Amino acid sequence: AQTVTQSQPEMSVQEAETVTLSCTYDTSESDYYLFWYKQPPSRQMILVIRQEAYKQQNATENRFSVNFQKAAKSFSLKISDSQLGDAAMYFCAYRSTTQGGSEKLVFGKGTKLTVNP
Amino acid sequence: KAGVTQTPRYLIKTRGQQVTLSCSPISGHRSVSWYQQTPGQGLQFLFEYFSETQRNKGNFPGRFSGRQFSNSRSEMNVSTLELGDSALYLCASSRSGNFYEQYFGPGTRLTVT
Numbered sequence: 354a355q356t357v358t359q360s361q362p363e364m365s366v367q368e369a370e371t372v373t374l375s376c377t378y379d380t381s382e383s384d385y386y387l388f389w390y391k392q393p394p395s396r397q398m399i400l401v402i403r404q405e406a407y408k409q410q411n412a413t414e415n416r417f418s419v420n421f422q423k424a425a426k427s428f429s430l431k432i433s434d435s436q437l438g439d440a441a442m443y444f445c446a447y448r449s450t451t452q453g454g455s456e457k458l459v460f461g462k463g464t465k466l467t468v469n470p
Numbered sequence: 471k472a473g474v475t476q477t478p479r480y481l482i483k484t485r486g487q488q489v490t491l492s493c494s495p496i497s498g499h500r501s502v503s504w505y506q507q508t509p510g511q512g513l514q515f516l517f518e519y520f521s522e523t524q525r526n527k528g529n530f531p532g533r534f535s536g537r538q539f540s541n542s543r544s545e546m547n548v549s550t551l552e553l554g555d556s557a558l559y560l561c562a563s564s565r566s567g568n569f570y571e572q573y574f575g576p577g578t579r580l581t582v583t
Contacts, residue, residue: 386570396558398574444513448569455526458503458569460513 355380355449359461366435367469373420374430374464376445382406386448387428389419392463393441401443404428432466440468472496474563474575482581488549491578495542495563501525502544503572504536507558516559519544520567548580556582 356379366372378387389401404412404421411419416436420429432439445461475494483489495502503526504516515528519538538544542563548555558579562572 388569395576397576398560398562400572403570446513456568457515457518457526457528458505459515462512 355382355447355459357445357447357459357461359443359445359464361464362462363465363467365467365469366432368435368437370435371431371433372435372466374432374443374445374466376428376430376461378426378428378445378447378459380426380447380449382450385450387419387421388446388448388458389417389428389430390444390446390460391439391441392444393438398444402430435468437468437470440466442466474561474573476559476561476575476578478578479576480579480581482583483551484583485551485553487551488547489551489580491546491559491561491580493544493546493561493563493575495544495561496573499563499565499573500542501564501567502538502542503562503564503569504544504546505560505562506530507560507577508554508556513560516546518567518569525567551582553582556580 358377385406387404391399391401402414416433418431442463444463447459477492501520503518507513518526522538533549536546558577560577562574564572
């Protein structure tokens with residue numbers, strides 16, 4: 354079964370600095386999708402960035418970028434120029450395909466990011 | 471364009487009762503997925519509906535069921551509530567499904583006493 358591991362329950366960063374959140378996953382599939390979601394205190398989940406496994410180029414969305422290492426099954430999120438509004442829980446997720454062909458999202462346990470002014 | 475809406479936002483039920491939660495997707499979106507979020511188990515996928523058909527399903531007991539209407543609105547039902555069903559239930563909608571680009575609602579906080 355596919356699993357997603359976020360080894361850092363909590364992280365903190367100074368405003369304007371850069372922080373990297375870690376995520377590793379376990380899969381035997383060759384084609385899949387990976388996602389980072391943000392959940393602020395309002396609890397509404399927001400898609401931050403996604404990566405298709407077949408793409409070698411790392412995805413980038415403004416201040417957010419990923420370091421996708423397919424062989425190592427690693428998918429870290431880098432937040433540059435951190436802002437107070439970046440404070441949230443961050444979840445790494447993997448789109449899994451079951452043996453029957455159905456799909457589901459598997460989430461990591463999350464990393465709580467604190468941004469210090 | 472209006473976002474995903476969920477009703478009610480908060481709910482308190484007694485063990486053994488049943489509950490129905492509602493989710494209205496973004497206009498034009500045909501896929502609705504449901505998730506359960508608890509402190510212990512984290513975020514878990516319940517099921518996905520697309521064009522009124524359940525397309526994908528997570529590992530939850532049969533007490534958890536859902537349906538989708540012709541206008542893409544979806545309901546989730548939990549029968550014979552247990553204390554462990556206390557959670558934040560999130561729904562998400564997308565235009566074509568497959569979890570590629572989902573927009574989440576604010577969630578329904580269910581407390582079972």
